[in-house]
Amino acid sequence: MYRVAPPTLANLSSSLVSLNLDSCNLGETNGGEFPAHIFQLPNLQSIQLGSNPMRGHFPKSNWTAPLKFLEVVDTEFSGGLPDSIVGLKILERLHVEGTGELPDSIGNLVSLKSLTLAGSFTGSIPASIGNLTQISDIDLSNGNFTGELPFSLGKLVHLTSLDLESNHLTGQIPNAFSNLTKLSVIDLGMNNFRGELPFSLFNLTQPISVYFSNNQLTGPIPTSISSHSGLVLLDISSNSLTGNVPSSLFTIPSLQHLDLSYNQLGGNLDDFQVNKSQLFFVDLSINKLHGPIPRSLFRFVHLTDLSLASNNMTGFLDVEVISQLKDLTSLDLSYNSLSLSLPSSDQNSSFPMFTFLRLSSCNLLEIPIFLRDSMYVHTLDLSSNKIQGHLPEWFWGLGEGFLTYLNLSHNLLTSFQGSLPWPSLSVLDLHSNLLQGLLPDAGSWAEFVFISNNNLTGEIPLSICDKSYTSIIDLSYNNLNGKIPQCLGSFSDSLTVLDLRMNNFHGVMPTKFSNCESLTTLALNGNQLEGPLPHSLHNCKELEVVDVGNNKISGQFPHWLGALPKLRVLVLRSNKFHGAIVSPKTKTWFPMLRIMDISHNEFTGSLPSRFFENLKAMLSVGSNELLKLQYIGPDDGYYQDDVKVTMKGIDIELKRILTIFTTIDLSDNGFSGKIPSNIGKLKSLKGLNFSHNNLVGCIPPSIGSLTNLEWLDLSSNHLTCRIPQNLLDLTFLVVLNFSHNKLEGPIPLGKQFNSFSNESYLGNSGLCGFPLSKDCNPSETKHPSALPFAGQQSGSMFEFGWKVVVLGYGCGVVFGLIMGYVVFSTGKPQWLVTLVEGLQPRKLKRSRIGGRRHRTSN
Missing domain, CATH: 3.80.10.10 (Ribonuclease Inhibitor)
Known part of the structure; x- marks a missing residue:
């Protein structure tokens, strides 16, 4: 392969087979136009054009070069794919970044084995794509494609990877995918697909990774999933799926990654038989699951990530069962109705080395002693518990230089003073405790600082002026006094x-x-x-x-x-x-x-x-x-x-x-x-x-x-x-x-x-x-x-009407408007009287700071 500078393009040898023009500043000397004559080179089979200031349309003259590989990225081409490209019937690999619609003539590229279109291609995916019977890899992700998927995709029997993520595709997911017996990856996430899951896809026996997250899918997860299914990864998070979580999902020997978060799944999680399993990631958070946590979940010896947060799980959980998961690094049991039974300090159980731990609203009375040896923890959320008094001495050595997120809010802590020993701390949340005394040293504060609703006194330390990256400072509802440091007006352009x-x-x-x-x-x-x-x-x-x-x-x-x-x-x-x-x-x-x-x-x-x-x-x-x-x-x-x-x-x-x-x-x-x-x-x-x-x-x-x-x-x-x-x-x-x-x-x-x-x-x-x-x-x-x-x-x-207004603004203005109209139009509906007069106040908050995708925090 030859890399050629622009002045030598006119003298290219007719014997050239491969040409790399990446980062050659093409277009600077010829008004941005592409030198079309290189497509007449009689032996040229491969050309790479990238990171050049080219613009306008692709050359439309006849391309006689026997191209098998064409890559055009990081340029400013527009107008879609011209006939000069789709006429290359021996082309095997096409990677283009540009704009415009995908023409129906794309089906003429009968030798194509790999198709990648990036940029802002628009319009629908033509049915003629089903003519590409030799293709194994299609990547149309991060575009602006609309409309429904053509059923002709089911004819691509050699297809191994299909990536249509982050478009605007609609309609139902066709069952025709079950014909693609070589498919190993299918990604339809971040679209607008609706309807039920294609049941037949889940019983393919070859190894397959399925990404259907962030759509509008409804209905149940098929209970007929066989233990012979070849599922390796299943991500159907952020949809509106209902029904129970089938136990058969957990018995698939090939399954490694399971994400069902952000749905409407309910019912109990039943115990199941754990045989040979490779499962290492399970996320069932933000659903409506209830009942106890099955002990079977703690028999997946390779498990590294487990989240059951924001459900209605109940009962007592002896955290000793967690000690069996030696590879577990991420655990989130927050926002359920669980009570955790912690080991006493004189027990010597060997617990996992957590890097991510959220146990918010788990009825904890103290800092879990098993955290004492968690040297690498970077996210710790123990908020909304009943932890009281002072923090143990060993807590200040927690996480060493790795801790980035610490949330101890909504507890009964009375002391948290001194210089914070965590130089990488990004979020410090201590709000709604009983903290007394002076503020912690502001020189060691994090990027996001929440210490409101406490009983702190004294002045804001002048060391706050040494900060250069603080984004949020919330010290409200305390007993602080003195003058506000003048530097807070201009000390940080990130505030x-x-x-x-x-x-x-x-x-x-x-x-x-x-x-x-x-x-x-x-x-x-x-x-x-x-x-x-x-x-x-x-x-x-x-x-x-x-x-x-x-x-x-x-x-x-x-x-x-x-x-x-x-x-x-x-x-x-x-x-x-x-x-x-x-x-x-x-x-x-x-x-x-x-x-x-x-x-x-x-x-x-x-x-x-x-x-x-x-x-x-x-x-x-x-x-x-x-x-x-x-x-x-x-x-x-x-x-x-x-x-x-x-x-x-x-x-x-x-x-x-x-x-x-x-x-x-x-x-x-x-x-x-x-x-x-x-x-x-x-x-x-x-x-x-x-x-x-x-x-x-x-x-x-x-x-x-x-x-x-x-x-x-x-x-x-x-x-x-x-x-x-x-x-x-x-x-x-x-x-x-x-x-x-x-x-x-x-x-x-x-x-x-x-x-x-x-x-x-x-x-x-x-x-x-x-x-x-x-x-x-x-x-x-x-x-x-x-x-x-x-x-x-x-x-x-x-009097009742006024309660409705207050309730309305607590739950949302629209609710207040609607309920106000109901009350004054129809009188006092009994169901509404019960709701208003018996409602107990709740406070829900959501956080994405310092945690992984789809995590909640209070």
Whole structure:
């Protein structure tokens, strides 16, 4: 084989058989065009073209060279495969990276033995591919192929490997694959296949690896799987399979890797007979399995990975059985209802050398003593147990330099101090314990630090300024004090979350936010910070959440925050902000804002109309928005942005903030003037609170256009006139407060207004009609005076409705909307009463940090 530089291409010998033009800078001197004349070389059988700045289409002239091997990768060719390629009937190997559709004429390559297409090929796979009867290897992975698989694939009797992973293929998986008796690898993962598994494929006797993960497959796993099956690897994770896990799966002698995670499989796992087995990987996590763990699972002597996490497994498990698995390095039994029986410290059982161990929610009372000799553990999760007191001395030598993930959250630990001895630590999670004393040395902190909800005191160590790669710092809900180190404003360009809420920090905020390109969440609520909000925050272009409520911060409204393109949550409540809100001079002002709480300050002046006109993200709810629910904040699945909102005078903490949740709270200020009529344009609003101000004039009828509104509070103002009749259109309204104004005339009757009690209208001497005892004069209303929902029934309905709202925001906004409608349309369904009044709070969290694919963490 010859490697040729571009200047010599014109003088290539006609006797050339093989040509390698990889990384020869072709295209730099000829406008990116490919020198087509080399395809006329009479003896050329092999050509490799890669890593060249070529672009445009393949040459379309006749190719007379007797090519058997063609490789074109790392270029910019487009337009699909031309006839000049598919006319090469003696071609045996074709590897092309490009774009365009796969032509039907691909079936003309009757001598082809290997086909690899990379890049962005589109369209369907033509049925003519079944004409490639000599082919043994097809790789069309990571493309944009669509449509159903052609049944003609079943004619490729010499096929040994078929890789169609990561496309957009649909339809059912054809049973025709059972005809391919030489097939050893089939990968259809990461597509949109539906229907049931092709049962016949599982009874092929030749060794075969099957990857069907991340599709939409349903139905059961075939119970007829024979012990003579040639399955070596079976990955059908992340589908919607149901039924039991057949015991026959575990009796296949050739099976080495079994992944059934992320399905809907249920029932008990039955014991089975273990004969000669090569099984080393078993993942049954994220299903609905229940009952005890069969001891048979611990008889696979070659097992290295075992996960039963996030099921409903019950009973006691003596961990001594684990000691039989000498090769086991990864074990995950988290999130079941298991109780583990640990060996006592004086027992000398030889346990596996774990590198990955998750025993979250396993009713542990202490750190397992068998970890003492786990020198190479890199992931350890013992969260949500009952481990109390101090950590044993030997624990600090755990993992030596290998430990990267440590989760001891939701336990009863009281001490965790000093310098951390794990230089490779990436995740440190100690939140929700009883930790006392000072913070661990910040100089040894990990990339992700979670120490919230403890009883820690003292200041943040200045050694935090020595860090250069920290991404999340969550020290919220402690008793920390002192000043926030100024370096936290710019000490790390990787910092995404700084959460110091509910502590006792005083002094001013960090003033220089200059190195904050990654910062998405700044949460300082519930401290004693004072001084102005630093103007340098406008440098943090990725900010989504700014929560500095409940401090002593002063100054005028930070209008410059409106230039942040991604800001969704702004909480300034309970501070010392003052002055008027000036109308913005730009059309792009708070373009993504969803939650705005500036209540309990000293703002004055009128509400500028343009203030509301620029809140683009609140203007409307798209028709598909409820179907595309997303959460605000980092997408790593671990840290969860939360915020408190006030509904009916109750602080409700939203643990995850849905992007469809929108609210404005301007209460307890000194705003004056009229309510702007354009407030009715903010059609996605779910909560609006203008209470305790000096607002005058009438309630704008445009508020009746806010049809997504669930609570409305205009109390303690100086509003006059009648209540607009079109407010009856607010059919999702659960909480209403018009008390202590100067409203007059009849209260609207019908729909949601029939569910509100007297308290909604107190202090308005001019109002009359239901539910007040004051009747209206006949000249004031023509509406009937008697409707259901009176008296005690009204009160109980209101109370129950409010429980539904709180439940709804705990479980998801959509659930709240639907349940609210059910309650106020049909009354109190008994099943819903039982659910709401008997529901016990739960908290579920998910993590992908520091663990393998499809792992959960709390």
